Amino acid sequence: MDAAGQLPLRVGFVGAGRMAQAIAQGLIQAGKVEAQHVLASAPTDRNLCHFRALGCQTTHLNKEVLQSCSLVIFATKPHVLPVVLTEVAHVVTAEHILVSVAAGVSLSILEELLPPNTRVLRVSPNLPCVVQEGAMVIARGRHARGSETKLLQNLLEACGWCEEVPEAYVDIHTGLSGSGVAFVCTFSEALAEGAVKMGMPSDLAHRIAAQTLLGTAKMLLHEGRHPAQLxxxxxxxxxxxIYGLHALEQGGLRAATMSAVEAATGRAKELSRK
Structure with missing residues (x-):
């Protein structure tokens, strides 16, 4: 028990892929949860070895995670999640808080596959959670309360920025922030290649481009200004x-980027309907 006489929080992961590993590592490094109180399940040892390296407990039985932990994060592939939920539904109790990070699986589907009144939340993370700089949004189901959302938000802030939103924003977040990682990488690559074209060595150009993106993002976030101001x-x-910006406008960068987010969001909504 902790200093207040309460049992320590036990966090479970069903699915042990890269996103689950990133969240677990963030929670442990930030001191939110002790490694010995984290239990992860997966069909094979291929990914579980990473959890063991963190000092976590592991199992091949999904239901064991539900039987041992009150907060369970489902981090399986989206098409696998309904099968897994059906498998463990009989061990879900009123004490559980269940969280899905699977893209495209709606809260209504999650609640339909689980016992009545189950407290369910969706989290949309992105890859920078791996370096504790993620951008995450939370949407809560019909039976989840504000206290559960605050608990989850407090935990996930160990992996980056996290905010509660209506579920309708989750697919937009996927297009903006999930897919946005690839969009930003493409722009970073193009920046560096422009410098290479002008005679700079490739390795140096890519380091400078990445640092430029990092520094700009920090200025926008820390100073709270609109990008147009900076x-x-x-x-x-x-x-x-201004000469460079003129060239970007001629190339349609702004419109192309908006179209990319629109296309990615549209695809996320399409996958959700399926």
Whole structure:
């Protein structure tokens, strides 16, 4: 028991892939949960070895996770999740808080596959959770209360930024932040290749491009300004930046980026309907 005489929180993971590993590592490193109180399940040892390296407990039985932990994060592939939920539904109790990070599986489907009144939440994470710089949103089911949402938010902030949103925003988040990682990488690559074209060595160009993205993001977040404000500060009359921005506008960067988020969001909604 802890200093307040309460039993320590036990967190379970059904599915032990990269996202589950990232969340577990964040929770443990931030001191939110002790490694010995984390239990993960997977069909084989291929991914469970990473949990063991963190000091966590592991099993091949999904129901054992439900029987041992009150907060359970389902991190399986989306098409596998309904099968897994059907398998463990008989051991779900009123004490459980169940969380899904599977893209495209709605709260209504989750609640339909689980016993009545089960407290269910959805989390949409993104890959930077691996380095504790994720952007995550939470949507709660009909029976989840604000206290469960706050508990989950507090835990997940060990992996980055986290906020509660209506479920309708989850697919948009997938298009903006989940797919957005690839969009940003494409832009970073293009920035570096422009420098390579002008004569800079590739390794150096890619490091500078990545650091430029990191520094810009920190300024936007820490100073709370709109991107247009920072862009205006960099853009002096007749200077280098305005010439570069003109070239980007001629290439349709802004419209293409908006279309990319729209296309990715549309696909996320399509997968949700399926």
């Amino acid at each position: 862009r205006t500060e960099v853009c002096t009359p007749g200077g280098t930046t």
